[in-house]
Structure formats: structure tokens, C-alpha cells
Amino acid sequence: MRWSWKIGEVAGIGLYVHATFWLLIAFILFMNWSHGHSITTALYGAAFVLVIFGCITLHELGHAWAAHRFGVQTRDITLLPIGGLARLERMPDDPIQELWVALAGPAVNVAIAALLYAVILSAGGRVSFDQFEWFGGNFLNKLMVVNLWLVAFNMIPAFPMDGGRVLRSLLARRLEFGRATRISARIGQGIACLFGLAGLFSDPFLIFIALFVWTGAEQEAASAKMHLSVGDIPVQHVMLRDFHTLRPDDTLAQAVEQVLSGWREDFPVVFGDHVLGMLTREDMTRSLAQSGPETHVRDSMRRDIATVDPRQKLEQALAMLRECNCRSLPVELEGRLVGLLTMDNVGEFLSIHSALRQSGRKTRDQREKDAVRSSSDTII
Numbered sequence: 001m002r003w004s005w006k007i008g009e010v011a012g013i014g015l016y017v018h019a020t021f022w023l024l025i026a027f028i029l030f031m032n033w034s035h036g037h038s039i040t041t042a043l044y045g046a047a048f049v050l051v052i053f054g055c056i057t058l059h060e061l062g063h064a065w066a067a068h069r070f071g072v073q074t075r076d077i078t079l080l081p082i083g084g085l086a087r088l089e090r091m092p093d094d095p096i097q098e099l100w101v102a103l104a105g106p107a108v109n110v111a112i113a114a115l116l117y118a119v120i121l122s123a124g125g126r127v128s129f130d131q132f133e134w135f136g137g138n139f140l141n142k143l144m145v146v147n148l149w150l151v152a153f154n155m156i157p158a159f160p161m162d163g164g165r166v167l168r169s170l171l172a173r174r175l176e177f178g179r180a181t182r183i184s185a186r187i188g189q190g191i192a193c194l195f196g197l198a199g200l201f202s203d204p205f206l207i208f209i210a211l212f213v214w215t216g217a218e219q220e221a222a223s224a225k226m227h228l229s230v231g232d233i234p235v236q237h238v239m240l241r242d243f244h245t246l247r248p249d250d251t252l253a254q255a256v257e258q259v260l261s262g263w264r265e266d267f268p269v270v271f272g273d274h275v276l277g278m279l280t281r282e283d284m285t286r287s288l289a290q291s292g293p294e295t296h297v298r299d300s301m302r303r304d305i306a307t308v309d310p311r312q313k314l315e316q317a318l319a320m321l322r323e324c325n326c327r328s329l330p331v332e333l334e335g336r337l338v339g340l341l342t343m344d345n346v347g348e349f350l351s352i353h354s355a356l357r358q359s360g361r362k363t364r365d366q367r368e369k370d371a372v373r374s375s376s377d378t379i380i
Contacts, residue, residue: 004016004018004019005019011061013064013075013077015057016078016079017079018080020080021053025049025050029042029045048139048142051143052143052146053084055108055109055112055146055147056079056084057079057084059084059105059106059108059109059150059154060077060085060086060105061077061108062104062107062108063086063088063104063105064077064086064088066101066103066104067092067101069100070092070097072090072091072092072101073088073089074086074088074089075087075088075089088101089319090315091165093177095168095170095172095173095180096173098165098168098169098172099165099170101165102162102163102166102169103162103166105154105162106155106162109147109148109150109151109154112143112147113147113148116141116143116147119140120138120141120144125138125141127144128141129145129148156191156213157184157188157191158188158189158191158213159185159213159216159220160212160213160219164184164185164187164216164220167187168180168181168183168184171183184217184220185220186217188213188216188217189214189217189218192209192211192214192217195207195210195213196210233314233315234310234311235309235310235311235314235317235339236311236331236339237314237349238314238349239338239340239345240339240342240345243340244258246258246267246268246297247269247270247271248269248271248276248296248301249296250297251294251296251297252287252288252293252295252297253293254297255267255284256293265327266326266327268337269298273335274337275305275337276298276301276303277298277301277305278302278305278328278330279297279300279301280302280327280328283300283301283302284300286300287299287300305326305330306323306324307330308329308330308331308332308341309332310338311333314346318346321341321343327343328341329341
């Protein structure tokens, strides 16, 4: 995710903090200052927020652990002001597996709350669920209450919260996956409308939550539609096999000739069959303006690029294209360049694939109508 900084790694999963997260810390400090609290109290409030986000990180790691149990890897975890985001390679196709992955996060918060409850009682303290003070109060008791709030909030049956995925997984046991997603998304958007109305008459922050839920529902519905379209299609069925490459010693003038002759705007830069990098249109035009057409390709190409395997699922490759914010990715098999995956070609493939599916449905519907007509003729 853009504007994010890596702060660590757990079990191979990168932990990132979004830039807007620090705005939350600054807001907490400002609120303490505006209420006339001391610097110590302000730092106490900021530390409490950081501990909360530590619990949120454990929540997201719970999702990652459950997904790993079902063979799904987690790309990274990003902390945002509104919570955490664990980016899985994909959601499990089995509804029961998705259910367990969705419940794993809230289960971590329940465990934390139970542990804090036991610690407070063993220390001779008093547990209070109805008295909560942002400024002051018992640190452990407040942390326990916040973890219970996190469970309640995340179990709201609306995307992108865990409750939305729980709802979809339960519906998907009886319904087709796409229909289960659409129903869950509509329920989530209905809840978003309720949050928005409540925010108009009470807390304006609810309006922000409403927008977050509404957008999450739309994105999940779009993601599910994409999954149904390309879920089991390998990259080798979509990649370009007829493409041009450049060598590191070629000049940008030679690259321009390739572009003007009608070839693609992004070129793999190779040494033999080994990919060294990619020369994109943006890199080429920037280098042409700065250093001229005699510049070597090796001085303008991007070296830190991802490659995909032709046997890899197209859905995963599309996620990689979105992550690197690029139009093309080299396709390598055992270290040898065998193809080029481009967004243009994927779009053309999906358009044709959609037309064929519609044609198949029309043919199937026509066969059913003919069968009904034939049956009626027989009865008459």
C-alpha cells in the first residue's frame, strides 16, 4: 500500500504503518493538550493507542495464521487509523475455511480480553465494563474493554469487517459464491446507511465509518466478480507469446523504433533468456528528455521487478500488477523468459471470456426452452 513504511516482520509477513496512522497519534496528543492535561498524560494516551494497535496487529496475525493453515499466504499487514489490514493472497474457496479465517481475528481479541480479566482479578483489582475513561483510569481494564469493543465492531455483518466474511461464508454453504457475496454486500451497505443516518444526529464519526463500510462492500463485490471470472485460469492462457525484448546495451533510440513500429510500450530487458529488468514508456520518455536517445537501456530500465510463473493463477498475477502499479510483468519458467503479461491483453481476454460465457448461457437457456416446447408438443 502506498504511503506505508515497513516497521518489522513476523513469520515472513511484513508489518507496515500507513502515514495517516501518525495523524491519529498527533490527534490524541492534541486532544490531551486541548483539555489541559500534562505532557505525561498526553504521552500516556498515545502509549495506550499504540498498545491498542498492538492488539490489532495480533488480531491480523490471527487471520494470517488461520489462512496459513489452509495453504493461503499473507502478503503483509498494514496499520491504518481505522484498524489493521491483512492482505491475503486469496480467500479460501471453501466457505468453512473462510469462516475460520474470519473468526480467527476476533478470537485473538477474546483471548486477550480473557487474559487481562484474569490478570486484573489475580492482582486484586476490580473489573468494570461500564466505566471507560480515555484520560486516566486503570490501564489494563481499559485495554480489556477495548478488545471487547474490537470483537463487537469486527463482527458487524458488513464488509470489510470480519462479520461480513462470516455472513458470506454461511450464505455460501447454501448459495452460489457470487450470489452470497452480493447479498452480504447489500446487507453491509444497508448497515452503512444506518450508520450514516445515526451520524447525522449524533456522532459525525459514524458518517466516516458509514463511508468506510459502503466502500468496503463495493470493493468486495467487485473482487468476488473478478474471482469468478479468472479464478482458475492460469497465466499461460492469457500471456503474450509474441513480444519484443531489448538488450541492456541497446539505446533508447532503438527502443523508440520498436514503439513506433507498433510493438508494446513496455519491453523486457534480457541477457540471453534471463530477464534483467523492464523498460517502461515512462522510464523511456523521462530518460529521453534528460539524457537523449543515445542513452543505454541499462541506464533507464527498472531492475527491481516481479516476475510471474506461467502456471500461476491469473487472479494472483493481477494482484501483483496492482501492487507494483505497472502495466506489464515478465513471465518466467525456471528462469527463462516465456511470455509477457499485460493489462491490455488481460482486458481483451476477459472481454472475450465474458462474451463466451454469455453465449453459453444463451445457448443453455435456448436448449431448455426447446426441451420445454418439445415436452409440451408431446403432451398435446
